[in-house]
Amino acid sequence: xxxxxxxxxxxxxxxSEEPQDTARSLRALLVLEHLARAQHPPTLAxxxxxxxxxxxxxxxxxxxxxxAGFVAATPTxxxxxxxxxxxxxxxxxxxxxxxxxxxxxxxxxxxxxxGETCNLTAPxxxxxxxxxxxxxxxxxxxxxxxxxxxxxxxxASGKLFLASMSRLERSRVLxxxxxxxxxxxxxxxxxxxxxxxxxLAARGxxxxxxxxxxxxxAVAVPVRAADDRVxxxxxxxxxxxxxxxxxxxRAVPVLERxxxxxxxxxxxxxxxxx
Numbered sequence: 001x002x003x004x005x006x007x008x009x010x011x012x013x014x015x016s017e018e019p020q021d022t023a024r025s026l027r028a029l030l031v032l033e034h035l036a037r038a039q040h041p042p043t044l045a046x047x048x049x050x051x052x053x054x055x056x057x058x059x060x061x062x063x064x065x066x067x068a069g070f071v072a073a074t075p076t077x078x079x080x081x082x083x084x085x086x087x088x089x090x091x092x093x094x095x096x097x098x099x100x101x102x103x104x105x106x107x108x109x110x111x112x113x114x115g116e117t118c119n120l121t122a123p124x125x126x127x128x129x130x131x132x133x134x135x136x137x138x139x140x141x142x143x144x145x146x147x148x149x150x151x152x153x154x155x156a157s158g159k160l161f162l163a164s165m166s167r168l169e170r171s172r173v174l175x176x177x178x179x180x181x182x183x184x185x186x187x188x189x190x191x192x193x194x195x196x197x198x199x200l201a202a203r204g205x206x207x208x209x210x211x212x213x214x215x216x217x218a219v220a221v222p223v224r225a226a227d228d229r230v231x232x233x234x235x236x237x238x239x240x241x242x243x244x245x246x247x248x249x250r251a252v253p254v255l256e257r258x259x260x261x262x263x264x265x266x267x268x269x270x271x272x273x274x
Contacts, residue, residue, distance in 0.1 A: 027051075027053065027061055028061060028065060028070070030051055031047065031051065031058075031061065031062070031065065031071070032065075032070060032071075032082060032086055034047065034050060034051060035071065035080055035081055035082050035086075036082055036086075039166075039169060039229075040079065040169060040172070041074045041079025041080055041081050042079055042080060043078050043079050043080075044058060044059060044062070044078075044080075047062075047080065062080060065083070066083065068083075068085060069083045069084050069085035069086075070082070070083050070085045070086045070089075071083045071086070072084070072125065074176070081125050082124075082125070087124045087125075087129060088147075099265065099266075100132060102265045103120050103131070103132045103262065103265060104132055104134060106234075106258055106261045106262055106265065107119070107120060107132060107133065107134040107234075107258070108134045109258070110134075110234070110236070110254065110255070110258045111134045111135075111136060113254055114236055114251055114254060115136060115137075115138070116136050116138075116236050116237065116238040116242075116243060116248075117133065117134070117135050117136045117141055117142070117236065117237055117238070118133065118134055118234065118235065118236045118258070119131075119132070119133040119144075119157070119233075119234070119235045119236075119237070120132040120133070120223070120232060120233070120234060120262065121157040121220070121232060121233045121235055122231065122232045122233070123152075123158075123161045124149060126152060126173060126176065126177055127149040127150065127151060127152060127158075128149065128150050128151070128152055128155055128157045128158045128161065129147065129148070129149050130144055130145070130146050130147065130148050130149075130150075131146065131232065132146060133146060136238075138242065140239050140241065140242065141239070142213060142216050142237065142239070150212065151177075151180065151182070151212070152173070152177060153174075153177055153179050153180075153186075153187065153188075153193060154180075154182050154183075154186045154187070154208065154211040154212045155206075155208050155211075155212050155218065155220075156205075156206040156207055156208040156218035156219055156220035156233075156235050156237070157206055157218075157220040157233040157235045158206070159196070159197060159200055159206040159207065159208070159220075160200065160205065160206025160220045160221070160222060160230070160233050161206075161230060161233065162174070162197050163197045163198075163200040163201040163206065164201065164222060164230040170194075170197065171194075174190055174193065174194070179193065182211065182212050182213070183210055183211060183212070183213065183214045184214075185209055185210045185211045185214075186211045186212070187211065204221070204222065205219060205220065205221055205252060206218075206219070206220035206221075206233065206235070207219055207220075207245070207249075208220075208237070209245055210240065215239055215240050215241065216237055216238070216239055216240065217237065217238065217240055217243075217244070217245040217248060218235055218236065218237030218238070218248070219235065219236055219237075219245075219248040219249055219251070219252060219255065220233040220234065220235035220236075220255075221233065221234055221235075221252060221255045221256050221259045222259060223259045223262045223263055223266065224259075224263055225263075225266070226267060231266070232262065232266075233259075234255055234258050234259040234262055235255075236248060236251065236255060
């Protein structure tokens, strides 16, 4: 009898501890989810408050995640952003899912209409990552593998992401970006780049006028989440020897229809995940 009572007590104790153990094991994922959704890199104190975690425990967790590459620190703001390993994991997850196939189908239809390479891109820290792309059949083209990173300040998608930020957030990002001159057309003066981004914000698009690669131009349009945040971009780029920037700009309505299709794909998969 005594042994049975002891066993029942142990079982109840284990059951009561199980939710706590589960919560502790999910802390790293909760941190990553919060960082991925944050509009500004949160500090340790902000994370601790929003996640209801002790600072000391959170500090140890962030240090471990940083060593593993899942979290990166922003020294200028004492904040945290998802690290390269988090981006690699997200990319691998998406590429292994039906989400990727549906995105590729949208891009393939777009390439069939425009005849030029089209991409699905997303912001990844202070850079742009190629989430998916479909190449043109033309022999003259610019190749970037899926998962490649390109700068923000001189690419159509990057400038779109910068233009979609609030002025305060944008000024913080521009202050830490290396405004490298890739071509004679690259805007490396912060004031001139700010003016350009304000114009693009009003138009709701991103433009690369041979600013990243000489002889290549591009246009990007936003893919928005349900809360209207710009979470990705659909972009088309082409060599100016074949298509001038003005021609790409005339294709904006076609790009916007593809972006809307991407929004629907994203919404369906988020609903399925929920």
